[in-house]
Amino acid sequence: MITTQRVLKALSKHGSRALLRVKTALGAAKDRHCPACGQDVAGFFRYGTEAEWGCIACGASPRERLMHALLDSGRITLPNGGAILHCAPNEASLVRRFSAGAGDYVPADIDPARYDVPGMQRLDLMAMADEARFDRIYASHVMEHVPDDRLVLRNMLRALKPGGEAWLLVPLWKRPSEDGPADLSGRERERRFGQWDHVRQYGRDFSDRIAAAGLEVELIDAGSLPADQVRRMALADTLFRARHPA
Ligand SMILES: [Zn+2]
Structure with missing residues (x-):
């Protein structure tokens, strides 16, 4: 079932992910680490109310x-x-x-x-x-x-x-x-x-x-x-x- 809440969550996830990609491309420090994929990353993307949710490299929650x-x-x-x-x-x-x-x-x-x-x-x-x-x-x-x-x-x-x-x-x-x-x-x-x-x-x-x-x-x-x-x-x-x- 597609609901307004789901659409809004997905949109904010997309925006936050794109922003982190730009920051990474601009050389932001990769001072975070994802134990799911083993990569150092510049941050985690937002999902709903959670500011640091998904790994930008592998998507891990x-x-x-x-x-x-x-x-x-x-x-x-x-x-x-x-x-x-x-x-x-x-x-x-x-x-x-x-x-x-x-x-x-x-x-x-x-x-x-x-x-x-x-x-x-x-x-x-x-x-x-x-x-x-x-x-x-x-x-x-x-x-x-x-x-x-x-x-x-x-x-x-x-x-x-x-x-x-x-x-x-x-x-x-x-x-x-x-x-x-x-x-x-x-x-x-x-x-x-x-x-x-x-x-x-x-x-x-x-x-x-x-x-x-x-x-x-x-x-x-x-x-x-x-x-x-x-x-x-x-x-x-x-x-x-x-x-x-x-
Ligand atoms: Zn990861």
Whole structure:
């Protein structure tokens, strides 16, 4: 659905990106770094209300950069030869990174035709029946789309091996989580939750739902990383690290 809000966001993204290209061409200092593509850049382009959102070299978002920064530092790890479920694999740099050392890499979405990723599979997380199959599940900006997130979290727990981890990122606001009624219109969802196909908006209490499903949860905020790294890489967002109790 094309909405005014989407068009305005895209226009501001375009303008900011073009401006940064001009600045780079004019010799602006490349004092920023993108851990997704490994390049030094003059800055990150604006998207919506976020002034430093996308990498001008590869387009990586703040949450995409956060994942690379956490993996680079060893704060989170990918097991060699492990089984990884990559939900809604929109971020090309993470497709490469997750699939590189995996023994069983599963890129999946409820609508696989939307992705140009080899081996895409159709997966409805609400009907996922896998048991103790995955070492890692990555779902970034997925949970705010699923009608029954508590069911999906229980399915993830079952699909993880003991000690396995689900890495979850969701749009957050400062208020407690709010679910919309099932029959909410696209317009009304956009008004309340920021996008026409978001069925809820999470707050930090998302962690309570993860814990209620039986997973151990740790919040990793971008702001908890060294300040100079956060500035240089323009890191933002919060990773909900959900672990299957070993
Ligand atoms: Zn980049």
